[in-house]
Amino acid sequence: MEVLLFILPVFFALSVLIIPKQGVRAYGIIGSLAVLVVVIACMMQYNNDGTMHLFMQKPWFYGITLSFGYDGISLLMLLLTAVLVPLILVSNFKNELAENRLFTSMVFFMQLGLIGVFISMDGLWFYVFWEITLIPIFLISWWFGAPERKAALTKFFIYTFVGSLAMLAALIGIKVNAPTFFIEDLKAVVFTGKTACWLALGFFLAFAIKIPVFPFHTWQPDTYTKSPMAGTMLLSGIMLKMALYGMIRWMLPLFPEAIHCLQYPVIILATIGVVYAAIIAVKQKDIKRVFAFASMSHVGLIAAAIMTCNFDALSGSMVQILNHGLVAVGLFLAVEIIERRTGTRNLDELGGFAKQAPKFAFWFAALAFASVSVPLTSGFIGEFLMLKGLVGFDMVVGIVAGTTLILGAVYTFRAYQLSMYGPVTRDHFADLHWSELIVLALIIIAVVIFGVYPAAITDFVNPSIKVVLETLSTPSGL
Amino acid sequence: MDALLIVFAGGLISLFAAFAKKPFLVVGSAMAGLLGGIIVMINQLQTGKAFFDFLKYEGLLFDELALIYSLAICVLALLIIGIGYERFKENPVHTGEYIGLLMFSTVGAMIMTAYTDMFMFFLGLEILSIPIYVMAGSNKSDARSSEASLKYFLTGSFASGIFLFGLAWVYGATGTFKLLEIQAKIQEMESLSPILMIGVLLIMASFIFKIGAAPFHFWSPDVYDGAPHAVTGFMASVVKISAFYAFLKMFAICFGMGELYTFWKDALVVMIIITLFVGNLSALRQVKFKRLLAYSSITHVGYTLLVFVSGSMNAFTDLWFYMFAYGFSIVGIIAVGLAVNDQEDRIEALRGLGKRNPFLAIVGIVSLLSLAGIPPTSGFFGKYIVFSNAWASASWLVIIALINSAISIYYYLKVIGTIVSPAEHEQEKIKLSPLTVIVLIIALVGMLGFSFVISWL
Numbered sequence: 001m002e003v004l005l006f007i008l009p010v011f012f013a014l015s016v017l018i019i020p021k022q023g024v025r026a027y028g029i030i031g032s033l034a035v036l037v038v039v040i041a042c043m044m045q046y047n048n049d050g051t052m053h054l055f056m057q058k059p060w061f062y063g064i065t066l067s068f069g070y071d072g073i074s075l076l077m078l079l080l081t082a083v084l085v086p087l088i089l090v091s092n093f094k095n096e097l098a099e100n101r102l103f104t105s106m107v108f109f110m111q112l113g114l115i116g117v118f119i120s121m122d123g124l125w126f127y128v129f130w131e132i133t134l135i136p137i138f139l140i141s142w143w144f145g146a147p148e149r150k151a152a153l154t155k156f157f158i159y160t161f162v163g164s165l166a167m168l169a170a171l172i173g174i175k176v177n178a179p180t181f182f183i184e185d186l187k188a189v190v191f192t193g194k195t196a197c198w199l200a201l202g203f204f205l206a207f208a209i210k211i212p213v214f215p216f217h218t219w220q221p222d223t224y225t226k227s228p229m230a231g232t233m234l235l236s237g238i239m240l241k242m243a244l245y246g247m248i249r250w251m252l253p254l255f256p257e258a259i260h261c262l263q264y265p266v267i268i269l270a271t272i273g274v275v276y277a278a279i280i281a282v283k284q285k286d287i288k289r290v291f292a293f294a295s296m297s298h299v300g301l302i303a304a305a306i307m308t309c310n311f312d313a314l315s316g317s318m319v320q321i322l323n324h325g326l327v328a329v330g331l332f333l334a335v336e337i338i339e340r341r342t343g344t345r346n347l348d349e350l351g352g353f354a355k356q357a358p359k360f361a362f363w364f365a366a367l368a369f370a371s372v373s374v375p376l377t378s379g380f381i382g383e384f385l386m387l388k389g390l391v392g393f394d395m396v397v398g399i400v401a402g403t404t405l406i407l408g409a410v411y412t413f414r415a416y417q418l419s420m421y422g423p424v425t426r427d428h429f430a431d432l433h434w435s436e437l438i439v440l441a442l443i444i445i446a447v448v449i450f451g452v453y454p455a456a457i458t459d460f461v462n463p464s465i466k467v468v469l470e471t472l473s474t475p476s477g478l
Numbered sequence: 479m480d481a482l483l484i485v486f487a488g489g490l491i492s493l494f495a496a497f498a499k500k501p502f503l504v505v506g507s508a509m510a511g512l513l514g515g516i517i518v519m520i521n522q523l524q525t526g527k528a529f530f531d532f533l534k535y536e537g538l539l540f541d542e543l544a545l546i547y548s549l550a551i552c553v554l555a556l557l558i559i560g561i562g563y564e565r566f567k568e569n570p571v572h573t574g575e576y577i578g579l580l581m582f583s584t585v586g587a588m589i590m591t592a593y594t595d596m597f598m599f600f601l602g603l604e605i606l607s608i609p610i611y612v613m614a615g616s617n618k619s620d621a622r623s624s625e626a627s628l629k630y631f632l633t634g635s636f637a638s639g640i641f642l643f644g645l646a647w648v649y650g651a652t653g654t655f656k657l658l659e660i661q662a663k664i665q666e667m668e669s670l671s672p673i674l675m676i677g678v679l680l681i682m683a684s685f686i687f688k689i690g691a692a693p694f695h696f697w698s699p700d701v702y703d704g705a706p707h708a709v710t711g712f713m714a715s716v717v718k719i720s721a722f723y724a725f726l727k728m729f730a731i732c733f734g735m736g737e738l739y740t741f742w743k744d745a746l747v748v749m750i751i752i753t754l755f756v757g758n759l760s761a762l763r764q765v766k767f768k769r770l771l772a773y774s775s776i777t778h779v780g781y782t783l784l785v786f787v788s789g790s791m792n793a794f795t796d797l798w799f800y801m802f803a804y805g806f807s808i809v810g811i812i813a814v815g816l817a818v819n820d821q822e823d824r825i826e827a828l829r830g831l832g833k834r835n836p837f838l839a840i841v842g843i844v845s846l847l848s849l850a851g852i853p854p855t856s857g858f859f860g861k862y863i864v865f866s867n868a869w870a871s872a873s874w875l876v877i878i879a880l881i882n883s884a885i886s887i888y889y890y891l892k893v894i895g896t897i898v899s900p901a902e903h904e905q906e907k908i909k910l911s912p913l914t915v916i917v918l919i920i921a922l923v924g925m926l927g928f929s930f931v932i933s934w935l
Contacts, residue, residue, distance in 0.1 A: 061933040062863055124862070128853035135852070142898060150895065157891055161852075162884045169880050172866045173873065 001045075002055040002068070004038045005078075005115050013108035017101050025093060028104040032086040035111065039082040043075050043460075050463030054121060057182070063175060065182045067121040072464035076318055076457065077118040077245050080325045084237045085111050087442065088230050091333045093435035094340075097144055097228065106136040110234055117242050123171050123181040126250065130206075130242065131164055137234055141227040152222035159219040163209035170202025174254065183253075187471060191257055200258035203251040204266065210243035211303050213266070214273030217296055224292035229336040232288070236295045236328040241321050244299070247306050248314065253471045263307055267393070270304035271401045273297070278407035282414065287338065287345045290415045291331045294371065297404055298324050304401060305386035309472055311465065313389020318461045319454055320382030323370070323447060327379065330367045330443040334360075337436060338419060341429055347415065352424030357431040361420050363440040368416045370447045372409045378450035378457075479540055480530045481515040481522070481548060482588050488512060489581025496574015501567045505559060508577045512556045512584070519549045537598035543794050544592040547723045550798060551591070554715045554805040555584045560917035561813040562708030576616060579609035580712060587720035591727075596645055596655040599724060603641070603688075606720060607634050610713060614705040626704025633697045637687040644680025647673050648732075660732045670737055678733050678742055685728075688721040690772075691779045692753040699760075702772035703823070710768055711812035714775050715805035722782060726797055729786065739789070746786055747875060753780035754882040761889050767815050767823045770889060771808075774849060777886055778804055781864060781879055788868040796867055799932070800860035803848065806924035807857055810845030813918055814838055817908050825893055830901025835908040841918050842897050848925045850890040851883055856928035 012031035019027050046053055054069030070078065085107060092098040113136065116129030138157050141149060171181070173195075178185045191199065209216045224232050252259065274297050281293035302320050305313040337360065338353070339345050354361035373379030383405065391398030432440070450457055488511010495503040522528050523545050540548070559580065566573040586605030593599040611634060615627025649655065651674035652663040664674070687694040702710045733742065757776030764770040782800055785793045817838055820827035832839040848857030861883070865876045910918070923931075 061929065062859075062866070128858070131853045131858075135847070139898065142895065154888070154891055154895070158884070158887055161887045165880045165884050168862070168865075169877055172862070172869045172876065175866055176870050 001038065002042060002070075002119075005035070005042075005119065006112065008035050008038060009108045009112035009115065013105045013112065016104045016108065019101065021099055021101070024101055024104055025089075025098045028089045028098070028107065029086055031108065032082070032089055032111070035115075036082040036086060039075075039078045042070065043079065046070070046072070046075060048072060048460060048463060050465075050467040052121065057121075059180065063178075063180045064124045065122045065180050067125070067182050068119045069121045070119050071467070072461040073245065073248060073318065073468070074118045076322060076461050077241060078115060080241065080322055081111060081114045081118065081238050083446075084233070084325055084329055087329055087439050088233045088237070090435050091233070091329070091336075091439040092230050094433050095229075097230065100144075103140060103144060103230070106140050107230065107234070110136040110140075114238055114242065118245060121183045123175070123183065123186055123250070125181075126246070127164070127168055127171060130167075130246070131161075133239060133242065134160055134164075137231060137239065140234070141223070141231040144228040145231065146226045146228075149226035152219070152226045156219045156223040159216075160209055163206040163216075166202040167206035170199040173199050173202070183250075187253055191255065193257055193261070196255045196257040197261045200251060200255035200262055203246070203254070204262060207243040207246050207251065207303075208266075208269075211240055211299050212273075212296060213300060213303055214269045214276060217273065217277070220296055221289055221292045224295075225286060225288050229332055232292075232332045233329045236292075236332065237325045240295070240299050241325060244302055244306060244317070244321055247303065248465075248468060252306075252309065253468055256472045259307075259309060259472065263309070266307045267304045267390075267397060270300045270307070271390075271397050273300035274304065274401050274404050275407070278404055278411065281411040282407065284411075285347050287347055287350070287415050287419060288332070288335045290347075290411055291328070291335060294331075294408065294411060295324070295328050297408070298328075301383065301386060301401055301404055304397070305389050308389045308393040309469065310389035310392060311462075311469055312385045313393075314465045314469070315458050315462055316382045316385025316389065318382075318465070319378055319450065319457050320386060322457060323378040323382050323450065326443045326446055327367060327370050330440055331371060333436065333439055334364045334367060337432070342426055347418040350419040350425060351422035352420075352426070353429045354420040355424065356426070356429040359432045359437065363432070363437070363444065364416065364420065366444045367440065368412045370444065372412050373405065376451045377447045378454060379447070380451060381454040479534065479538060479592075480528050481518045481540070481545075481552070482538070482585060482592070484518060485511050485515040485552065485581060485588065486585045488514065489578050489585065492581060493574055493578035496578070499570050501563070501570050501573040504573045504577050505563050505566065508559055508581050509556060511581065512552050512559070516549060516552045516556070519545050519552070523549075537595050538589065538592045539594045540592050543723075543727075543798075546798055547591040547719060548588045550719055550802045550805065551584060551587045551716050554719070554802075554809065555580065555587075555712070557806075557809045557917050557921060558708055558711050558715065558812075560913050561711070561809065561816060563913055564911055565706070565708065565816065572616070576613065579613050583607075583609040583613070583712070584716060587716050590720040590724040593724070593727075594657055596648075596657070599728070600638075600641070600645070602720075602724070603638065606717060607638070610709065610717065613709045613712070614701055616709070617704075617706050620704070622704035623706065624704075626701045629697055629704075630701045633687070637684045637694075640680050640687075641684035644677045644682075644684065647677030647680065649677075651677060657728065657731045661735075664732065664738065665735065670741070674738070675741060678738065679745065681728070682742055682745070685721065685725040686749060689718055689725065689779050690776055691749055691783060692756040692776065693749070695753070695756065695776050698776060699769050699772040702775070703766060703768045707768070707812050707816040710771065711808050714771065714812075715801075715808045718775070718779070719801040719805065722797060722801060723794075726786065726793060730793065743787060746783060747872070750780050750783045750787070750875065751878060753777070753783065754879060758882050758885045761886070764889070765825055767820070767825050767828070770825065770893070771811065771815075774886070774889070775808075777882065778849070780882070781861060784864050784868040784872075784875065784879060787872050787875060788864075789871055790867045792863075792867055796863050799856075799928075800864050803856035803860040803924070803928055806921045806928065807845040807848040807855075810841045810918065810921045810925060811849070813914060813921070814842040814845070817910065817914075825896055828893065828896045829899055830905055831897045831908075833900065834905055835910065837915070837918070838908060838910065839897050841922055843894055844922060844925050846890045846894050846897075850887050852887075855925050857925070859929040 056068045113133035120126040277293045277297035284290045305317045370377040373383045492508040589602030611631040617623035690698040761773035848855035851861040
């Protein structure tokens with residue numbers, strides 16, 4: 001059954017190309033829901049003891065194995081992917097893009113790559129799927145993005161490709177000492193301190209560029225703003241999470257020796273990024289840029305929390321990964337709603353929509369609260385646990401990272417206030433379309449449910465996190 | 479051996495079929511000859527026995543490696559003839575010569591994979607090269623084509639001369655032409671004779687010229703640019719595979735031991751680094767399609783040369799995989815160039831290809847991704863195999879190669895971007911013949927599923 005995770009996206013990606021134009025919308029949504037059903041079935045099947053459920057494992061060629069499987073962490077990421085893709089398609093419902101066969105096909109290819117990343121338990125397949133995701137997102141943004149997108153996208157592609165090559169070099173470097181690329185074989189390789197640091201650095205470069213961590217972030221705001229809404233959602237909702245997942249699954253367990261030399265620099269860089277991005281977000285005029293930097297700030301905090309290797313922080317980061325994926329999609333949809341109706345994203349030219357579109361104002365406000373992690377939303381649980389871990393790691397780092405809560409409130413509500421309140425700027429502002437309402441409502445409901453009952457997530461991932469941390473604490477991973 | 483004869487017979491028949499002035503007959507007989515050769519070789523690989531056991535000649539030995547390389551050569555030659563067919567049809571008078579020469583060149587390539595002494599190698603090299611000198615100039619009305627032909631001929635014969643010169647030195651040092659005897663003689667030597675070393679360097683220089691690596695690469699952009707598309711494709715795929723294999727075979731068997739290995743390896747490492755950077759950096763600013771291809775192929779030669787450095791037992795199969803996968807991408811990209819058929823051969827002419835023929839655009843994009851080495855294309859797996867085997871002995875060189883991969887993505891991406899961008903004004907649709915479509919589907923399968931096919935075998 002798990003093989004359907006590969007077959008369904010490929011099937012829908014190819015078959016959507018020959019569907020009549022009127023049916024593309026419905027077909028895409030049906031296809032993405034089918035994938036969701038399979039993922040849920042996998043979750044039901046999983047016995048949740050933290051072990052790896054390998055559904056396929058056989059040798060391939062040149063030391064590459066066909067090893068695919070999942071544990072709690074992978075399943076959570078799969079769920080995120082499977083939930084967000086239909087949400088993204090529905091939120092595009094009113095757009096003429098939704099009728100485009102190529103667009104829908106590319107979304108499914110993207111889903112294939114993401115699913116592959118989350119269930120590959122073979123180093124090289126992880127790399128292969130990691131790279132596969134790059135092509136559809138590039139094409140989506142290239143075909144359907146803003147007019148002056150080309151330079152930004154080329155930069156994005158080259159940037160991430162350079163990072164990936166560093167990861168490839170590191171993978172080859174481990175493989176030389178291991179019989180196959182299977183994750184357990186790779187974990188069994190023991191490195192001396194310096195080599196481990198260099199190889200871990202190769203992985204880190206790939207992940208840091210994707211996340212993005214502070215000095216490697218320059219591709220991000222331009223790419224986000226120049227991409228079409230669906231591209232931005234895919235990028236910030238799921239694609240960044242690939243890198244966070246990669247840190248938990250590959251970087252930490254493969255190089256437990258390197259944690260000591262990487263931990264401090266990475267946490268400090270990530271924390272700088274958290275504050276830096278938040279400060280920049282406060283000053284932005286373009287509402288999409290505000291949320292682009294907000295995304296960078298939030299994700300930087302998750303990266304820092306993961307590097308503490310603290311149980312609570314990791315568990316919180318999983319909650320926040322799910323929460324951020326949902327909220328980011330919602331926020332970028334809100335941006336798109338504003339842009340589509342007014343033709344601008346400039347905060348100076350916006351204002352007064354709360355009166356004209358009360359439903360939109362309500363759900364946007366709810367999203368803003370979720371984004372700044374007020375209690376009762378899952379963001380609160382996530383950030384609380386992560387900050388707890390960071391404070392436990394180093395008081396100063398924890399406090400500096402904690403300012404994100406304040407700054408987050410500043411930039412989110414500034415953007416909300418400037419766009420929704422103030423003098424009325426437009427004669428007419430249509431309220432939510434039902435498709436938009438569904439997406440926003442589902443996101444808020446999910447966020448609140450997980451905020452009230454976070455154990456739904458944590459109980460699911462905690463056993464797997466425990467397994468990951470055990471490999472770290474035993475010296476040299478043996 | 480029998481495959482060689484079948485391909486040769488196919489070439490002869492197609493040459494005579496040209497009297498009928500029916501391109502269909504010529505191409506049909508050539509393809510039949512190549513297909514026959516492929517079937518015979520697959521059979522021999524499976525059963526381990528040739529159809530005609532009595533056909534033997536001591537200068538040629540079709541062992542397993544020679545067979546798989548000949549197989550790759552025949553498959554790629556078949557595909558190149560397939561995509562070139564449309565163009566041959568336009569000029570029925572010359573189809574015969576064209577196809578015949580191509581077939582004979584293929585025969586030369588096969589000889590270069592199976593040689594066991596230097597004589598046969600030289601024979602193979604000349605049988606391979608002389609038809610290409612002619613074919614490069616087959617666009618008689620085009621001055622650039624004639625220039626390409628003349629340039630290739632002059633530099634090529636120089637390289638042959640250098641090879642013979644080097645061979646003379648090696649003969650002087652060892653007193654034999656047979657590969658295995660040379661190997662034995664060199665092993666007996668107490669210390670390396672300078673005569674031998676000079677010979678080895680001269681032979682290496684001629685090979686470096688043939689495969690088009692820096693610093694002997696200057697002919698390749700002009701020749702690639704001037705030659706007709708199908709010939710460019712042939713040079714980039716078939717010629718390169720055979721020259722590379724002959725290079726590796728000679729140097730692994732004769733000169734691959736001990737002190738001598740370290741002696742020429744160091745020279746080669748320097749050349750690899752120069753090749754990679756020269757190819758990549760020159761490719762960055764190209765605006766012409768085939769020139770870009772030429773520089774990209776120089777870069778690929780640089781990557782491929784890493785198999786010489788790895789010194790691993792898998793070097794032969796690594797090289798085979800890499801070059802075969804590379805050949806498929808060349809077929810795909812050449813087909814795109816042929817179909818667009820821009821007089822000035824600009825990259826810009828690819829603009830709007832997605833609208834003009836979506837299938838062709840997909841083939842073009844996949845070929846470029848494969849050339850760039852982006853998963854899941856076989857170009858990536860080829861690169862991975864070569865790099866990972868070279869890592870153990872020269873990890874820093876692999877890192878340089880990876881940096882070059884990162885540079886190269888820029889110009890491939892530029893072409894991909896051009897393909898998927900809409901054209902300024904409406905262009906007519908491109909129609910592909912059924913034969914071309916079949917060839918392109920094979921190439922697409924080769925680019926996307928080659929590693930799966932290999933792992934099942």
